[in-house]
Amino acid sequence: MSIAKEMREHLDSKLLPFWKKLRDEEYGGYYGFMDMEGSVDRQAVKGCILNSRILWFFSNAWMTLKDESLKEYADHAYNFMREHCLDTERGGIYWSVTYDGKPADTTKHTYNQAFAIYALSSYYAASGSEEALDMACRLQEVIETKCFDEYGYKEALDIDFRPTDNDKLSENGVMADRTMNTLLHVFEAYTELLRVSGNETAATKLRWMMDLIADKIYNPVLHRQEVFFDNDMNSLIDLHSYGHDIETAWLVDRGVSVLGDPAYAEKMAPITADLEQNVYETAYSNHSLKNECERGVDDEWRIWWVQAESVVGFYNAWQKAREKTYFKEAALDIWEFIKKYVVDSREGGEWFWRTDENGRPDPDKPIVEPWKCPYHNGRMCMEIMRREME
Numbered sequence: 177m178s179i180a181k182e183m184r185e186h187l188d189s190k191l192l193p194f195w196k197k198l199r200d201e202e203y204g205g206y207y208g209f210m211d212m213e214g215s216v217d218r219q220a221v222k223g224c225i226l227n228s229r230i231l232w233f234f235s236n237a238w239m240t241l242k243d244e245s246l247k248e249y250a251d252h253a254y255n256f257m258r259e260h261c262l263d264t265e266r267g268g269i270y271w272s273v274t275y276d277g278k279p280a281d282t283t284k285h286t287y288n289q290a291f292a293i294y295a296l297s298s299y300y301a302a303s304g305s306e307e308a309l310d311m312a313c314r315l316q317e318v319i320e321t322k323c324f325d326e327y328g329y330k331e332a333l334d335i336d337f338r339p340t341d342n343d344k345l346s347e348n349g350v351m352a353d354r355t356m357n358t359l360l361h362v363f364e365a366y367t368e369l370l371r372v373s374g375n376e377t378a379a380t381k382l383r384w385m386m387d388l389i390a391d392k393i394y395n396p397v398l399h400r401q402e403v404f405f406d407n408d409m410n411s412l413i414d415l416h417s418y419g420h421d422i423e424t425a426w427l428v429d430r431g432v433s434v435l436g437d438p439a440y441a442e443k444m445a446p447i448t449a450d451l452e453q454n455v456y457e458t459a460y461s462n463h464s465l466k467n468e469c470e471r472g473v474d475d476e477w478r479i480w481w482v483q484a485e486s487v488v489g490f491y492n493a494w495q496k497a498r499e500k501t502y503f504k505e506a507a508l509d510i511w512e513f514i515k516k517y518v519v520d521s522r523e524g525g526e527w528f529w530r531t532d533e534n535g536r537p538d539p540d541k542p543i544v545e546p547w548k549c550p551y552h553n554g555r556m557c558m559e560i561m562r563r564e565m566e
Contacts, residue, residue: 178564179508179511179560179564180560180561180563180564180565182511183556183557183558183560183561184241184557184561186519186557187237187241187554187557187558187561188241190519190526191233191526191550191553191554191557192237192246193524194524194525194526194550195230195233195234195249195526195550196249197524198210198216198544199249199252200218200275203275203276203277204252204255204256204259204260204277205222205227205252205253205256205260205277206222206226206227206230206252206253206256207220207222207275207544208220208221208222208223208226208272208275208544208545208546209221209542209544209545210542210543210544210545211542211543212537212539212540212541212542212543214522214524214525214543216544218275219275220275221272221273221274221275221280221281221546222256222260222272222273222274222275222277223271223272223545223546223547224257224261224269224270224271224272224273224288224292225271225287225288225291225546225547225549226544226545226546226547226548226549227253227256227257227261228257228261228269228288228291228292228294228295229291229295229549229550229551230253230549230550230551231250231253231254231257231295231296231298231299232291232294232295232298232299232551233549233550233551233554233555234246234249234250234253235250235295235298235299235301235302235303236298236302236554236555236558237554237558238250238302239298239301239302240558240561240562247302247303250299250302250303251303253295254296254299254303254305254308256277257269257292257295257296258307258311259277260273260277260278261273261292262292262311263279263282263284263335266335266336266337267314267315267318267322268284268289268315268318268322268337269284269288269289269292269315270282270283270284270288271283271284271285271288271344272546282334282335283332283333283334283335283340283344284318284322284323284332284333284334284335284337285331285332285333285344285345285358286319286323286329286330286331286332286333286358286362287331287344287345287357287358287361289315289318289319289323290319290358290361290362290364290365291361291365292311292312292315293312293315293316293319293365293366293368293369294361294364294365294368294369296308296309296311296312296315297309297312297365297368297369297371297372297373298368298372300312300372300373301371301372309372309373312369312373313369313373313375316366316369316375316377316378319362320377320381322337323337327354327407327408327409328354328359328388328409329354329358329359329362330353330354331344331345331352331353331354331355331358332344332345342355345357345358346404347404348403348404348413348415348470349413350404350412350413352404352405352406352412353405353406353407354404354405354406354407354409355403355404355405356393356401356402356403356404356405356417356420356424357403357417357420359385359388359389359393360420360423360424360427362381362385363382363385363386363389363427363428363431364427364431366378366381366382366385366431367382367427367430367431367434367435370382370434370435371434379435382431382434382435382440383435383437383440386428386431386432386440386443386444388409389401389424389428389444389447390443390444390447392405392409394447394451395411396450398416399450399451399453399454400416400421400451400454401417401420401421401424401451402415403415403416403417403420413470413471414470414471414472415468415469415470415471416458416468416469416470417467417468418455418458418459418465418466418467418468418469418482418486419465419467419468419479419481419482419485419486421451421454421455422451422452422455422465422482422485422486422489422490423485423488423489424448424451425448425449425451425452425455425489425492425493426448426485426488426489426492426493428444428447428448429444429448429492429496432444432445449493449496449497452489452490452492452493452503453493455486455489456490456493456502456503456506459474460486460490460506460510461533462513462533462534463509463510463512463513464478464483464486464510464513464517464533465478465482465483465486465510466478466482466533467479467482467530476532476533477530477531477532477533477538478513478517478518478530478531478532478533478535479529479530480518480527480528480529480530480548480552480553481552481553483510483513483514483518484514484552484553484555484556485552485556486506486507486510487507487510487511487514487556487560488507488555488556488559488560490503490504490506490507490510491503491504491507491559491560491563492563494507495563513535514527516535517531517535517536517537518531518535520537520543525543526543526544526550526553527543527553528541528543529541529542529543529548
């Protein structure tokens with residue numbers, strides 16, 4: 177069976193059935209937590225990032241599979257976003273809401289606004305809903321007027337868009353004023369908004385973000401991106417995030433393709449190629465990808481999303497340079513690791529949050545939580561299917 181057929185079968189038989197059953201028919205949206213034993217907490221908070229990613233997932237599955245039955249699942253996520261996640265008075269998307277749709281954490285994080293734009297753009301492409309496109313454009317205006325300054329995109333803001341601590345996107349013992357991660361997902365969102373609507377602001381800001389990546393975030397000496405920054409975009413920590421680097425490589429390539437600007441294609445091509453090569457040489461081992469390296473010490477956990485992004489990233493690297501067959505071999509090898517160890521083979525299961533380097537799942541990590549979603553693994557399936565058909 178070809179890898180594209182395997183991906184379709186996985187999407188059809190594993191991912192879609194799992195997330196369909198988490199639809200909350202009483203309060204809307206999708207349940208926000210499932211523990212390692214498969215028990216759903218029906219009163220857990222519903223992360224708005226999780227809801228956006230589910231909206232993105234069902235919208236793209238609907239388009240990719242041309243399956244009209246998936247429309248109702250995308251509609252269900254869209255209606256919950258519109259009615260509960262959006263602050264209709266002040267603008268912007270909350271961080272989370274209660275199980276019954278009331279504001280819980282009212283932080284307005286730039287990262288969260290970006291994922292809503294990403295999801296709404298795809299939903300517009302699938303459904304033709306002008307309301308959804310208008311919502312995406314209004315959230316883009318929120319980002320550009322409330323979440324941006326001379327140095328770049330801010331991170332955490334309170335309900336009234338005043339700066340607050342960025343504890344949600346800071347890790348590794350630092351409190352970052354700005355992050356590579358947030359910038360990456362604004363870039364991802366604007367790429368999709370430009371693709372589906374020709375949004376001129378998105379095109380302009382994609383160029384600006386690629387300049388920032390090239391000038392401040394990409395480290396040509398260490399062949400990696402820096403991760404956490406102070407307000408003036410100075411790096412705060414010696415940290416190499418392998419998963420983000422391989423994800424950035426293919427997402428920047430996608431942005432360049434959608435933008436269609438030869439100058440930026442020329443500018444970014446050596447950067448994405450360098451990131452791909454370095455991740456392959458430093459992080460690919462035991463048929464899978466390590467998580468990150470902090471101050472020279474590798475984190476050996478095999479994180480679910482890192483494995484998914486490495487399949488797409490290495491496959492994309494091979495498509496650009498077919499003579500580098502080792503990239504395709506790595507993508508296929510990691511997919512085998514995923515099937516054997518990361519996929520939860522239990523009846524009704526999905527993917528484990530993480531395993532050790534030998535494939536043993538972490539029993540303390542849940543199956544669903546505000547960050548654990550069908551976006552990375554679902555996108556992996558659909559990206560490989562699309563690329564195999566081209």
